[in-house]
Amino acid sequence: SQTIHQWPATLVQPVGSPLSLECTVEGTSNPNLYWYRQAAGRGLQLLFYSVGIGQISSEVPQNLSASRPQDRQFILSSKKLLLSDSGFYLCAWSWGASDTGELFFGEGSRLTVL
Amino acid sequence: AQTVTQSQPEMSVQEAETVTLSCTYDTSESDYYLFWYKQPPSRQMILVIRQEAYKQQNATENRFSVNFQKAAKSFSLKISDSQLGDAAMYFCAYRSTDSWGKLQFGAGTQVVVTP
Numbered sequence: 001s002q003t004i005h006q007w008p009a010t011l012v013q014p015v016g017s018p019l020s021l022e023c024t025v026e027g028t029s030n031p032n033l034y035w036y037r038q039a040a041g042r043g044l045q046l047l048f049y050s051v052g053i054g055q056i057s058s059e060v061p062q063n064l065s066a067s068r069p070q071d072r073q074f075i076l077s078s079k080k081l082l083l084s085d086s087g088f089y090l091c092a093w094s095w096g097a098s099d100t101g102e103l104f105f106g107e108g109s110r111l112t113v114l
Numbered sequence: 115a116q117t118v119t120q121s122q123p124e125m126s127v128q129e130a131e132t133v134t135l136s137c138t139y140d141t142s143e144s145d146y147y148l149f150w151y152k153q154p155p156s157r158q159m160i161l162v163i164r165q166e167a168y169k170q171q172n173a174t175e176n177r178f179s180v181n182f183q184k185a186a187k188s189f190s191l192k193i194s195d196s197q198l199g200d201a202a203m204y205f206c207a208y209r210s211t212d213s214w215g216k217l218q219f220g221a222g223t224q225v226v227v228t229p
Contacts, residue, residue: 032214043205043219044159051214059216088157101147101166101209103217105159 002027006091006106013113019064019078021109023091026072031093033074034103035066038088050074051096086113116141118208120220127196128228134181135191135223137206144168147209148182149217150191154202162204165189193225201227 006023013019025031032051036044046059048066056066063082067075074091088110092103117140127133139148150162165173165182172180177197181190193200206220 034216043221044217046216049214049216057214090159092159101211102149102161102164103159104161105151108157108159110157 002093002104004091004093004104004106006089006109009107009109011109011111013081013111015083015113016080019076019081019085019111021076021089021091021111023074023076023106024072025074025093028072028093028095030071030096032096033068033072034092034094035074035076036090036092036105038090038108040087044090048076081111081113083113086111116143116208116210116218118206118218118220120206120223122223123221124224124226126226126228127193129196129198131196132192132194133196133225135193135204135206135225137189137191137220139187139189139206139208139218141187141208141210143210145211147211148180148189149207149209150178150180150189151205151207151219152200152202153205153222154199159205163191196227198227198229201225 003026034049035047038044050068064078090108091106094103119138146167148165152160152162163175177194179192203222205222207217209217
């Protein structure tokens with residue numbers, strides 16, 4: 001069966017510090033990978049998606065970047081965090097070649113920037 | 115661009131009763147996917163049910179069922195025999211078939227279950 005893990009679960013960082021959130025998927029190959037952000041009391045906003053190693057698409061201009069160094073690894077980064085980067089970040093995957101439509105989400109990472 | 119609207123910020127239901135959550139969407143496409151996700155206090159998003167637009171039959175998963183009205187662009191979720199564990203935020207989501215899995219989410223409906 002397939003599993004997805006992301007870490008850390010909780011992170012408190014000062015403004016201006018770097019960020020690295022990591023996500024890995026097991027049990028499948030060549031998945032599509034996604035990073036979403038959920039601000040307090042709001043829905044989910046797609047930040048990045050990737051359909052293959054080294055292929056990253058950005059949905060909104062922001063202070064964040066994403067990388068996919070390996071097939072099942074997706075990393076969300078920032079060189080200097082802003083207060084507005086606070087939120088709940090969710091990694092997700094979907095089937096690549098045999099796409100059935102749905103996304104499967106990780107446990108989420110709560111980021112607080114002070 | 116597609117938009118998804120959930121007009122009910124919160125719905126309350128008693129245990130064992132039925133609650134219906136509404137969702138409407140805007141699209142010009144003929145084929146797409148619709149989903150309901152549940153987000154409990156743990157915050158992990160859990161898929162509740164999916165519907166493919168080309169299928170006429172409404173999807174059902176145990177106590178969860180949908181009423182898919184394609185012409186009206188409506189996709190409501192019915193939770194029957196509500197349980198305390200159903201308390202969560204429920205999100206309606208849309209995905210076109212060629213969007214590389216990009217889901218467009220509604221704002222969510224908080225379901226409160228009372229004993």
